[in-house]
Amino acid sequence: MIRIKLLTATTLAAGLLFGTQSAFAHCDSIDGPVAQAALKALDTGNVGLILPYAPATAEAEIEAHFGQALKIRGLGSEAKGFADRAFMETAVRLHRAGEGAAYTGLKPVGMDFGPVIPVAEKAIASGDLDKVRNILVEELQHGLNARFDHVLHTRTSALEPKNPAEVAAARERVSAELGFVTFAEGMRQAAAGAPGHEHRE
Structure with missing residues (x-):
């Protein structure tokens, strides 16, 4: 279970990192x-x-x-x-x-930095946050729904597996459950975290 939890956390961290790198690359262009x-x-x-x-x-x-x-x-x-x-x-x-x-x-x-960066820049100029909010809400809903659907799809596996086939199915269920929880917590941390462009004096 610890191994699966680390795997899902690593996968989430990679996704967040690539998003951060896109923002950093934007500053480099x-x-x-x-x-x-x-x-x-x-x-x-x-x-x-x-x-x-x-x-x-x-x-x-x-x-x-x-x-x-x-x-x-x-x-x-x-x-x-x-x-x-x-x-x-x-x-x-x-x-x-x-x-x-x-x-x-x-x-x-x-360079293409994805849909959020240009819209976020326009929001700063216009003072209107609606388009940025809409994109982020849509992306978050898509991510949550996809992971939760996967959780529901695996709920038929045995809670107390007794043979190799049941263990494999239970492993997929556990991975889906932990992936969903880790994704949700990761999004909360990303939303509550420090700004990504802090200067180190």
Whole structure:
């Protein structure tokens, strides 16, 4: 039973991790919020637009790179492209370091991060949470229903198995039951947990 419980918990953790990685990858993309804030900071000459995306301990490094990028930008269009890219990479790298995560390079424009991220961004801009809520409720209901249906499907197995066939059926039942409970608790923890983009000072 412990082994099955660990397996279901690991499966759930993997699902949550992949969702988190999608959000992190979004921050790493050229059209993501960090790189775009870095570009806007250069275009306006206001370093304050990018500083909030990194911990306070990274401010000096960002400001130094910002000044260098502005100087290089003035050397022509080719130099501007190089400076913009280098500063975006610096900003994203320091943003990820502030989260305790590794930087693996800027991701290309137009990556598919799933249905929630673009809708969540629009919710921030509009102040309307309804579409985000609808997607999350639908996903949660689908996950709960699928797992609970599996539980009900396995309820005919023997509660006190006495032969190999009954043991196999009971094992599937136990796995389904623990998977459902673990999923439900995992969703509660995810909803009640700390924000995923905390900066480590």
